Amino acid sequence: MVAGTAAALLPGIALARAPGSSRLLLPFSPNGPTEMVGSVPATRVQRAMQAAAKSSLSDLLAGVLARMIEAHLGQPVQVERIAVAARAVAGAARDARDARTLMLVSEALCVFAAVADEAIGGAIDRLLPVATCVQVPYLAVASGPGKPGATAQAAPGAGFVPGRRCVIASAGYGGRSSQLARALVRRLGEGCREASFNGGASALTALLGGQVDAAMLPLPLVSPWLADGTLQALAAPVAPEADSGGWFAILASPGWTLLEVDRLSTALGEALDAEPIASYLRRQGLVAAFETRLQLAGRIAGERRAWLAEKKSGVL
Numbered sequence: 001m002v003a004g005t006a007a008a009l010l011p012g013i014a015l016a017r018a019p020g021s022s023r024l025l026l027p028f029s030p031n032g033p034t035e036m037v038g039s040v041p042a043t044r045v046q047r048a049m050q051a052a053a054k055s056s057l058s059d060l061l062a063g064v065l066a067r068m069i070e071a072h073l074g075q076p077v078q079v080e081r082i083a084v085a086a087r088a089v090a091g092a093a094r095d096a097r098d099a100r101t102l103m104l105v106s107e108a109l110c111v112f113a114a115v116a117d118e119a120i121g122g123a124i125d126r127l128l129p130v131a132t133c134v135q136v137p138y139l140a141v142a143s144g145p146g147k148p149g150a151t152a153q154a155a156p157g158a159g160f161v162p163g164r165r166c167v168i169a170s171a172g173y174g175g176r177s178s179q180l181a182r183a184l185v186r187r188l189g190e191g192c193r194e195a196s197f198n199g200g201a202s203a204l205t206a207l208l209g210g211q212v213d214a215a216m217l218p219l220p221l222v223s224p225w226l227a228d229g230t231l232q233a234l235a236a237p238v239a240p241e242a243d244s245g246g247w248f249a250i251l252a253s254p255g256w257t258l259l260e261v262d263r264l265s266t267a268l269g270e271a272l273d274a275e276p277i278a279s280y281l282r283r284q285g286l287v288a289a290f291e292t293r294l295q296l297a298g299r300i301a302g303e304r305r306a307w308l309a310e311k312k313s314g315v316l
Helices: 003-009 041-052 057-073 085-094 105-116 118-126 176-188 200-208 220-229 258-272 277-283 292-310
Strands: 023-028 077-082 102-107 128-136 137-142 166-170 193-196 214-218 231-233 248-251 287-291
Touching: 003 102, 023 057, 023 085, 023 176, 041 193, 057 077, 057 102, 057 128, 057 220, 057 231, 057 248, 057 277, 085 102, 085 118, 105 118, 105 248, 105 292, 128 166, 128 292, 137 200, 137 220, 166 176, 166 200, 176 193, 176 214, 193 248, 200 214, 200 220, 214 220, 220 231, 248 258, 258 277, 258 292, 277 287, 287 292
Parallel strands: 023 077, 023 102, 166 193, 166 214
Antiparallel strands: 102 248, 128 248, 128 287, 137 214, 137 231
């Protein structure tokens, strides 16, 4: 239904583009967790993660946004999943004449990975910001009463006892999930630690499989398990509060003109605020949060400065 209404939501101003198709790159990691906790074989975790990745949050967003962009450009937009984020960014930034490539990115790539790796940061800076599209709430979750064999530690409202040994999973070091998981670990006190996984799907698999005690994950990823009681949110004030969660945005290859970028940005903003797109995103646990290219550029620069300051403070 969403894809079918994209054209009606994006009348826009048709761009005079050469025949052909554009592409929306979707960086992702095909690997399993970077740290295994417990005795579940890595192959089992990886298989489960790969199955979950087919319906992951980034895949869902890429499909919706690709249809929006397709309607605006008046030509096909192919979603291409690239296994190595650094390769995707470098490839998109390499050709100054490339006016067909867009990339769906998150704060994990634009902020955290860019600060950790100058090559990634430099490549991202050569791309053109188009628009921030959605924000992603994060939630600390543990086993709930609906899960067979749930322990008293995971009983409703019990949370974790500070000082008790526990492992908190995150979706990977250098991202909002890890940042918030570390804040939770500091609140829980000595004996607790973070286990960093490559992606939210593998962290969720570890939690459902009993390898970790809790996880800090995007709300859309855990909503189905919250609804049936398999997982539950940790009671405040254990779960750290954040001014903002994660976010997804669109960047363009260097060959796009600012006029094209601004027209696409405007069209995306109108579509994200209209029905049925807005209600569809809310049902997925996402928040439509449009920002122009200048606002997106300011967000990236500001969050990089904040992350660097946090690292220098010795908190990490």
